[in-house]
Amino acid sequence: MLTLPKVMKREIITTKDGSKTIHLSDWQENYHSHHGAVQEALHVFIKSGLDNKARENSSVSILEVGFGTGLNAILTYAHALKGDLHIRYEGVEAYPVELDEINELAYAELKEVAEYSEVYHVLHSSEWEQRVSITPEFELLKRKVMLAEYTPEAGVFDLVYFDAFGPRVQPELWEASIFEMLYNAMRPGAILVTYCAKGQVRRDLIAVGFYVEKIPGPPGKREMLRATK
Ligand SMILES: C[S@@+](CC[C@H](N)C(=O)[O-])C[C@H]1O[C@@H](n2cnc3c(N)ncnc32)[C@H](O)[C@@H]1O
Numbered sequence: 001m002l003t004l005p006k007v008m009k010r011e012i013i014t015t016k017d018g019s020k021t022i023h024l025s026d027w028q029e030n031y032h033s034h035h036g037a038v039q040e041a042l043h044v045f046i047k048s049g050l051d052n053k054a055r056e057n058s059s060v061s062i063l064e065v066g067f068g069t070g071l072n073a074i075l076t077y078a079h080a081l082k083g084d085l086h087i088r089y090e091g092v093e094a095y096p097v098e099l100d101e102i103n104e105l106a107y108a109e110l111k112e113v114a115e116y117s118e119v120y121h122v123l124h125s126s127e128w129e130q131r132v133s134i135t136p137e138f139e140l141l142k143r144k145v146m147l148a149e150y151t152p153e154a155g156v157f158d159l160v161y162f163d164a165f166g167p168r169v170q171p172e173l174w175e176a177s178i179f180e181m182l183y184n185a186m187r188p189g190a191i192l193v194t195y196c197a198k199g200q201v202r203r204d205l206i207a208v209g210f211y212v213e214k215i216p217g218p219p220g221k222r223e224m225l226r227a228t229k
Contacts, residue, residue, distance in 0.1 A: 012104045016220075020105045022069070022097070027169040031068055033195065035220030038071070038110060040195060043218035045072045045161045046079055048226055049193040053159045054079075056189075059086045063152065063185065064161040065173075067091030067142060069105055072161050074113050074120045080137050081116075090141045090157075092150050099124070147173055152185035160186060162194035167201060176204040183208050186229045197223035 013023045017036030024030070033040040053060045060080075064072055073089055080087045102124055108117035119134060126132045131141040143150060147164070160182055164173040172178075174196070182192060194201070197214055202225055205212045210227035217224040 010101065012101065019107070019110060022101060022105070024165075027165070029165050029169050032071070033218060033220060035218065038075075038112060040218040040221075041071050041075050042112075044193055044195045044224055045163070046075055048215060048224065049159050049161060049191060050076060050079055052191060054083050054085055057158070058084060059088075060158050061088040061156055061187075062090070062159045062161060063157045063182070064089065064091045064163060065147060065182075066163040066165070067093035067096075068163070069097050069102065069107065070120065070123045071107055072163060073123050073140070074107065074116060077119055077123075077134070077138050078112060078116055086137055088139045088141075090143060090152075092143045092145060092147055094144070094146045096128075096144065097124075147178060150181070152181070154184050155187050157186045158190045160190070160192040162192050162196075166196060167198060174198075174201055174204070176208055179205055179208045179210070183210065183229055188229055190229045192227040192229075193224070194227075195221065195224050197221075197225055201225065 008024050008026050011023045012020050014020050015032060015034050015037045017039045019038040021030050021032040021037040073091060076087060107113050108120045113120055122134055123140060126140055128142045128144045131139060134140050164170055167174040202212050205227045210229060212225055212227045214223045215226050
């Protein structure tokens with residue numbers, strides 16, 4: 001289970017909203033929902049996460065667990081421009097996506113991204129482990145590290161996009177010790193959103209101290225979780 005990396009067979013597939021994702025056949029797992037990669041990202045992370053925080057403050061500090069294809073990051077950027085937000089974005093990723101995969105996914109051509117296609121490429125070409133001002137509105141720090149070895153600063157994040165592979169294939173990323181580390185990295189009132197609505201995940205989040213809500217999920221999925229510190 002712990003040997004995800006590049007040795008696994010990776011295939012680009014098209015999801016039901018027409019956007020693409022990466023499929024790992026060994027795990028029968030996708031990077032995004034097969035019901036629609038963009039739809040899922042917009043619903044789970046932007047609408048259920050960023051929109052909430054943006055109502056409180058125009059400056060939002062975000063941690064993404066599983067930076068992957070950068071889809072959540074570029075959709076966040078697009079949203080920040082529309083909403084006049086300033087974003088500090090930190091992405092944790094143990095196995096960066098390859099450039100040829102980024103090209104094949106063609107996210108830069110999506111209607112939500114096309115206007116910002118250059119920025120999307122800069123997100124990927126920017127150095128790991130360095131905080132970079134991609135634009136005046138968007139600071140990025142990509143951390144190439146295993147989540148279990150990641151040691152964030154305490155109390156700095158307003159919002160966590162928890163976008164790991166599911167607990168079926170990577171249960172070690174959904175343990176209470178991981179949620180505790182994230183809880184400590186968040187400010188009081190900060191929220192964590194995830195597409196997963198499993199009972200055990202909900203109970204572990206509650207045990208760590210979060211207030212947890214089951215809220216409507218993206219198309220094809222009844223529920224998702226939002227946890228507030
Ligand atoms: C469900 S995918 C989502 C990726 C991303 N949010 C996106 O929209 O493309 C999960 C991501 O977590 C990364 N990952 C897997 N195991 C990890 C670990 N132990 N530590 C950090 N990242 C990990 C994978 O490489 C993958 O990019």
